[in-house]
Amino acid sequence: MDRLRVSIVEARELVLAECPRLAPVTVELADAIGRVLAVDIVSPEDVPPFANSALDGYAVLAADVATVPVELPVVAEIAAGAAADRPLAPGEAIRIMTGAPVPAGADAIVLVERTERLDGGARVRIHETVRSGQAVRGAGDDIAVGSTVFTAGTVVRPAVAGVLASVNARSFPAVPAARVAVLSTGDELIDDGSPLGPGQIRESNKTMLLALVAETGATAVDFGVIRDDEAALEVALRAATDTCDIVITSGGVSMGDYDVVKAVLSRIAEMTWLEIAIKPAKPFAFGRLRRADGRPVPILGLPGNPVSSLVSFELLARPALRQMMGHTEPLLRQSIVAVADTPLRRSTDGKVHYQRLHGGFGADGRYHVSAGGPQGSHQLAASAVANALAELPDGDGVAAGSDVLVYLLSS
Ligand code: AMP
Ligand code: MG
Numbered sequence: 001m002d003r004l005r006v007s008i009v010e011a012r013e014l015v016l017a018e019c020p021r022l023a024p025v026t027v028e029l030a031d032a033i034g035r036v037l038a039v040d041i042v043s044p045e046d047v048p049p050f051a052n053s054a055l056d057g058y059a060v061l062a063a064d065v066a067t068v069p070v071e072l073p074v075v076a077e078i079a080a081g082a083a084a085d086r087p088l089a090p091g092e093a094i095r096i097m098t099g100a101p102v103p104a105g106a107d108a109i110v111l112v113e114r115t116e117r118l119d120g121g122a123r124v125r126i127h128e129t130v131r132s133g134q135a136v137r138g139a140g141d142d143i144a145v146g147s148t149v150f151t152a153g154t155v156v157r158p159a160v161a162g163v164l165a166s167v168n169a170r171s172f173p174a175v176p177a178a179r180v181a182v183l184s185t186g187d188e189l190i191d192d193g194s195p196l197g198p199g200q201i202r203e204s205n206k207t208m209l210l211a212l213v214a215e216t217g218a219t220a221v222d223f224g225v226i227r228d229d230e231a232a233l234e235v236a237l238r239a240a241t242d243t244c245d246i247v248i249t250s251g252g253v254s255m256g257d258y259d260v261v262k263a264v265l266s267r268i269a270e271m272t273w274l275e276i277a278i279k280p281a282k283p284f285a286f287g288r289l290r291r292a293d294g295r296p297v298p299i300l301g302l303p304g305n306p307v308s309s310l311v312s313f314e315l316l317a318r319p320a321l322r323q324m325m326g327h328t329e330p331l332l333r334q335s336i337v338a339v340a341d342t343p344l345r346r347s348t349d350g351k352v353h354y355q356r357l358h359g360g361f362g363a364d365g366r367y368h369v370s371a372g373g374p375q376g377s378h379q380l381a382a383s384a385v386a387n388a389l390a391e392l393p394d395g396d397g398v399a400a401g402s403d404v405l406v407y408l409l410s411s
Contacts, residue, residue: 003283005277007276008352011316014274020323022245024038024176027174035174038174043145044168051138053096058109059088059109061108073091076094078094082101109135150163155327179245182206184205216318221240233261241291245324246300248313249261249299250309265299269289270289282351307378333408335405336367339368342400347396353391353392354391354392356383358370373386386409391406
């Protein structure tokens with residue numbers, strides 16, 4: 001089988017070209033966290049909708065309290081959610097709570113702590129002057145009716161959702177969460193807790209990949225561990241394709257001898273088999289499998305070695321899922337130019353190496369990384385607790401004190 005030898009940048013371009021943005025759907029606000037808006041949101045209302053008090057205190061005319069102390073009759077009281085039953089006349093005060101509408105005739109609020117209740121609340125002594133407009137939150141102060149609150153492409157984070165609620169955007173077009181089928185392949189894999197027989201190992205990739213998929217905001221769908229059996233694999237792949245937006249497999253794409261995943265995908269899907277100039281995660285497959293109606297569904301074939309699976313997810317699958325869900329650059333994790341506190345050694349082999357390391361911000365404000373645990377592609381335990389993925393260009397590594405690009409793995 002011919003393999004296309006590419007750089008990681010070329011590989012990512014090829015994969016991203018297969019994974020266009022999903023068509024927008026109408027999303028309910030309650031389900032919108034993490035989604036990307038597909039339209040601009042224009043406010044149909046002023047926020048706040050009416051001039052209201054920023055404090056608990058007394059609504060007055062600033063001119064009436066220009067000389068203090070001064071005593072005024074308290075002619076009404078307005079709580080949040082209520083409206084004044086009468087306007088304020090010159091020489092009067094109206095007791096007002098935070099968020100209550102400022103009565104007509106008043107132009108400022110005096111903070112309650114600067115006042116004294118007299119005659120059981122019938123009168124108030126005011127000890128501080130206010131300027132006109134003080135502590136009055138004007139209508140539309142936050143958002144004016146007709147203004148664009150968010151543009152298409154905005155990610156609905158918690159505070160964005162709060163603003164959407166405040167402008168009564170109860171549902172709107174957004175890019176949906178991708179439904180991502182995850183399956184692992186291999187006769188050696190055991191995932192039901194039973195004792196290991198000869199040659200068997202515990203399944204780990206699917207467990208990890210389901211969680212990595214969920215972490216992107218996509219919906220992970222578990223298609224199980226599939227035996228190295230052509231018929232079983234074809235059934236699983238077709239079921240995954242029919243019900244999901246993209247399929248991620250692990251195992252069976254390496255340069256080894258005859259492999260069931262390669263055999264089945266080569267037969268039923270339009271695949272490109274890559275040899276990427278990186279370590280780990282050199283083998284990778286991508287392509288499309290068509291549904292009965294002809295619609296192509298992208299397939300990403302990740303290598304089986306657990307660390308390779310992790311690294312190819314980060315470098316290729318995660319950007320693909322994010323693009324499908326409407327995110328724009330950066331599609332990769334946040335990157336930063338870090339300082340290597342220890343030498344990061346490697347050998348020259350024509351590949352870019354990705355080392356899983358520990359890092360953190362130092363007192364100098366820079367991010368620092370140090371050489372970490374074992375880097376074997378089967379040694380997931382050491383990589384599992386790493387929080388930085390360092391990119392080491394071809395050569396003999398990075399000297400202590402030198403700069404190194406890292407991707408921050410923990411959000
Ligand atoms: P493969 O890519 O199928 O040739 O597998 C490469 C290595 O990764 C082999 O040692 C497999 O046993 C191991 N492997 C494959 N899939 C998994 C998995 N889902 N969980 C843990 N190890 C796996
Ligand atoms: Mg295998």
